[in-house]
Amino acid sequence: MKETALTKKHVELGAKMAEFAGYNMPIVYSSINEEHKLVREGVGVFDVSHMGEFIVRGPGAFELVQKVTSNDVSKLEANKAQYSCLPNDKGGIVDDLLVYMMGENEYMLVVNASNIEKDWNWIQQHNTDNVEMINISDQTTLLAVQGPKAVATLQKLTDLNLDEIKFYTFRKGIFAGCDKVVVSATGYTGSGGFEIYFDNKHADEIWNKVFEAGAEFGIQPIGLGARDTLRLEMGFCLYGNDIDDTTSPLEAGLGWITKLQSDDFINKDYFVKQKEAGISKKLVGFEMIDKGIPRHDYEIVNEGGVSIGRVTSGTQGPSIGKAVGMGYVEKGYAGEGTEINISVRNKQLKAKVVKPPFYKG
Numbered sequence: 302m303k304e305t306a307l308t309k310k311h312v313e314l315g316a317k318m319a320e321f322a323g324y325n326m327p328i329v330y331s332s333i334n335e336e337h338k339l340v341r342e343g344v345g346v347f348d349v350s351h352m353g354e355f356i357v358r359g360p361g362a363f364e365l366v367q368k369v370t371s372n373d374v375s376k377l378e379a380n381k382a383q384y385s386c387l388p389n390d391k392g393g394i395v396d397d398l399l400v401y402m403m404g405e406n407e408y409m410l411v412v413n414a415s416n417i418e419k420d421w422n423w424i425q426q427h428n429t430d431n432v433e434m435i436n437i438s439d440q441t442t443l444l445a446v447q448g449p450k451a452v453a454t455l456q457k458l459t460d461l462n463l464d465e466i467k468f469y470t471f472r473k474g475i476f477a478g479c480d481k482v483v484v485s486a487t488g489y490t491g492s493g494g495f496e497i498y499f500d501n502k503h504a505d506e507i508w509n510k511v512f513e514a515g516a517e518f519g520i521q522p523i524g525l526g527a528r529d530t531l532r533l534e535m536g537f538c539l540y541g542n543d544i545d546d547t548t549s550p551l552e553a554g555l556g557w558i559t560k561l562q563s564d565d566f567i568n569k570d571y572f573v574k575q576k577e578a579g580i581s582k583k584l585v586g587f588e589m590i591d592k593g594i595p596r597h598d599y600e601i602v603n604e605g606g607v608s609i610g611r612v613t614s615g616t617q618g619p620s621i622g623k624a625v626g627m628g629y630v631e632k633g634y635a636g637e638g639t640e641i642n643i644s645v646r647n648k649q650l651k652a653k654v655v656k657p658p659f660y661k662g
Contacts, residue, residue, distance in 0.1 A: 302320050302323060302324060302325040303323055303324045303325070303351070304324065304325055305324065305326075305348055305350035305351060305442065305504075306350060306442050306501040306504035306505075307348045307350065307442065307504050307505075307508060308324075308325055308326075310348075310505070310508060311326075311327040311348065311522070314327075314330060314522060315330065316328070316329065316330045316522070316524060317329045317330070317524070321351065321414070321525055322351055322413070322414035322415035323351075323414070323415070324351040324414060326348075326351060326524075326525055327348065327522065327524045327525065328524045328525050328526045329524040329526045329527070330521065330522055330523070330524055331521075333524070333526040333527050333530060333619070334619045336521065336523045336524060336526070336527035337527040337530050337531055337619040337620065338619060338620070339448070339519070339521050339523065340447050340448045340490055340492050340523060340527065340531055341448070341492050341531075341620050341662065342448070342449065343448050343449070343450045343518050343519050343520070344446065344447070344448035344449070344450035344451050344454050344494070344515050344518050344519075344520045345446075345447055345448055345520065345521050345522070345523035345527075346444055346445070346446050346447075346508075346511060346512070346515075346520065346521070346522050346523060347444065347445040347446075347447065347522075347523050347524075347525070347528055348442075348443075348444060348522070349443050349444070349445050349496075349528075350441065350442045350443045350444075350504075351414035352411055352412065352413065352414055352438075352443055353411070353412040353413070353414060353416070353417035353420065353421075353436070353438040354409055354410070354411055354412075354436075354437045354438050354441045354443075354498070355409070355410040355412065355420075355421065355424070355434060355435065355436055355437070355438070356403075356407070356408070356409055356433075356434070356435040356437055357407070357408045357409075357410060357424075357432060357433070357434050358403075358406060358407040358408070358432075358433050358435075359406055359407075359432060359433045360406065360430075360432070361430040361431075361432040362406045362407060362408055362432050362433070363375075363406060363408075364430070364432075365424070365427070365428055365430070365432045366400060366408050366410070367563070367564050367566065368427060368564075368565070368566055368567060369387055369423070369424050369427050369566065369567060370385040370386065370387060370398070370400060370566060371385055371386050371387075371388050371550060371555075371558055371559045371560065371566055371572075372384070372385035372386075372400070372558045372559070372560055372563075373560040373562075373563035373564075374400060374402075374408075375563065375564070377400065377402040378402060379402055379403070379404050379405070380402070380470055380471055380472060380473075381401075381402055381469060381470050381471075382399050382400065382401045382402070382469045382470065382471055382485060382487055383399070383400045383402075383469065383558075384397070384398075384399060384469075384487070384558055385397070385398055385399070385400050385558050386398065386544075386550050386555060386558060386559075387420060387423060387424070387567075388550065388559075388566065388567050388568045388569075388572070389423075389546055389567070389568065390567060390568050391546070391547075391568075392549050392568065392571050392572075392575065393545065393546040393547045393548055393549065394540075394544050394545065394546065394548060394549075394550060394553075395416070395419065395420060395423050395546065396412050396413055396416040396419070396420050396540055397413070397538060397540055397544060397555075398410055398411055398412045398413070398420070399411040399487055401471060401483070401485070403473075409483075409498075410424075413540045413541075415540070415541060416540065417436075417438055421434075421436055427567065440500060440501050441498055441499070441500065441501065442498075442499055442500070442501050442503070442504045442507075443496060443497070443498050444496070444497045444507070444508070444511065445488075445489065445490075445494065445495075445496050445497075445528075446494050446495050446496075446497065446511060446515075447488065447489075447490045447492055447493070447494035447495075447523075447531075448490075448492050448493065448494055449492060449493055450515065450518040450520075451493060451494035451495055452464065452493075453518065454511065454514045454515035454518055454520060455476075455484070455495060455497075455511070455514065457514040458476055458477040458510055458511070458514055459474065459475060459476045459477070459482075459484065460474070460475065461474050461475075461476070461484060463484070463495065466484060466485070466486045466495065467486065468486050468487070468488070469486065469487055470485070470486060471483055471484060471485030471486070471487075472484055472485075476497065476499070476507070477503075477506065477507045477510040477511070478506070478510075479499055479500075479503040479506065479507060481499070481500070482497060482498065482499045482503075482507075483496075483497070483498040483499070484496070484497055485498070489528065489531070489532050489535075489537060490528070490531040490532065490535070491531065491532075491534065491535035491537075491658060491660055491662070492531070492662070497511075529614075529616070530616050530618065530619055533614050533615075533616050533618070533625065533626075533627070533659075534618045534619075534620055534621060534625070534658065534659050534660035535657065535658045535659075535660060536586050536627065536657020536658045536659060538553060538555070538584075538627075539614060542597055542613045542614045543584060543613040543614055543627055544584075548584075548629070549572065549575060549580065550572070551572060551575055551576060551580055552580050552582055552583055552584060552629065553584045554583070554584050556576070559572055561573050561576065579632070580632060581631065581632055582610065582629045582630065582631055582632060583629065583630065583632050583635040584613070584627060584628070584629050585627065585628065585629075585630055585634075585635050585654045586625065586626070586627050586654070586655050586656060586657040586659065587625065587626055587627070587628065587641060587643075587652045587653060587654050587655060588623055588624070588625045588626075588652060588653060588655050588659065589623065589624040589625070589626075589643070589650060589651070589652045590640075590650075590651040590652055590653060591650035591651045591652070592624075592650070593624065593643065593645045593648075593650040594615060594616065594617050594624045594645075595612045595615030595624060595625075595626035595628075595643045595645070595652070596612060596615050596645075597612060597613060597614060597615065598611055598612060598613075599611070599612040599615070599643055599644055599645060600612075600643075600644040601628050601630055601634075601641055601642070601643055601644070602641075602642045602643075602644055602649060603634065603641065603642065604640070604642065606642075606649065609630050609631045609634050609641070610628050610629045610630035610631060610634070610641075611628055611629060612626050612627070612628040612643060613626075613627050613628050613629065614626055614627045614628075615627070615628075618659055618660065620660050620662065621659050621660055623659075625655075625659045626643070626652075627657070630654075634654070635654065636654060637654055637655060637656050638653060638654060638655075639653065639654040640652070640653050640654075641653070641654060
């Protein structure tokens with residue numbers, strides 16, 4: 302298994318470690334429910350250094366990023382970020398990602414850990430003009446400091462005005478005495494906060510200073526288990542569960558990042574035709590009516606017991622006190638309020654379609 306620059310720190314802190322996307326990662330420190338609550342009410346720190354980062358820069362950088370991503374990169378300006386996906390040539394998704402515009406003709410693409418090699422090869426395959434690409438994944442540490450006390454914690458460590466870093470914007474500067482640190486606000490928890498990108502050599506120093514700064518707010522390290530429950534309460538997609546190589550962004554409710562009016566991107570014509578013809582299945586959110594927790598790959602059936610889809614993600618939501626999930630269903634069952642059934646151990650448990658986010662805090 303690969304390690305992040307902070308893996309030894311997590312082991313020392315007593316985290317329950319497990320393999321995730323090829324990395325030895327902290328899954329839980331105390332309990333998922335405790336860690337989840339801490340992020341919703343205070344401030345917690347996730348080590349998400351397993352994520353991948355690519356720099357694309359120089360002549361042709363804009364054209365390459367515009368070609369391989371579904372969103373409209375021309376809408377970006379320096380210090381702004383964009384959620385997007387890499388469409389494949391079969392109507393599915395290579396990966397979902399963040400596109401940061403670092404400056405003129407310079408972008409940072411932040412991709413999922415499990416897809417680093419796949420994404421790199423895919424983009425290079427379409428890099429017909431030999432645009433400069435640098436994979437900085439192995440030298441970059443990424444902390445997500447999340448929760449309502451994140452601003453008060455991190456402002457102690459930088460002269461950057463964190464109140465000016467609005468959702469999907471970022472700044473680069475001195476943080477915790479270290480230069481060239483990127484502080485962004487793209488979030489994956491629904492409770493506010495920042496992501497901090499920096500060179501591995503600063504990992505211990507920045508980690509320690511963040512925890513010193515947040516001590517008065519009860520700051521704690523948070524594992525990937527709570528990261529999953531937090532994102533699911535918001536209805537955010539997780540690659541490999543809710544979206545993959547076989548799911549269309551239009552089916553996944555990601556039409557808003559699939560800009561069919563923008564310059565041509567890979568397989569754009571397919572999605573134009575799919576939109577015109579209409580999708581046959583749709584990713585929906587649902588909450589359980591009967592008692593039971595939906596899990597990945599459970600079958601979704603109609604009242605007659607006929608299969609109409611599959612669960613992609615599910616959990617008992619710690620902040621909402623109910624079991625919720627997401628899954629693909631035939632379009633006729635996708636309307637809000639529609640009753641569906643989840644097959645759990647040969648029982649059919651009632652649920653109803655609701656529009657995420659489940660957590661409205």
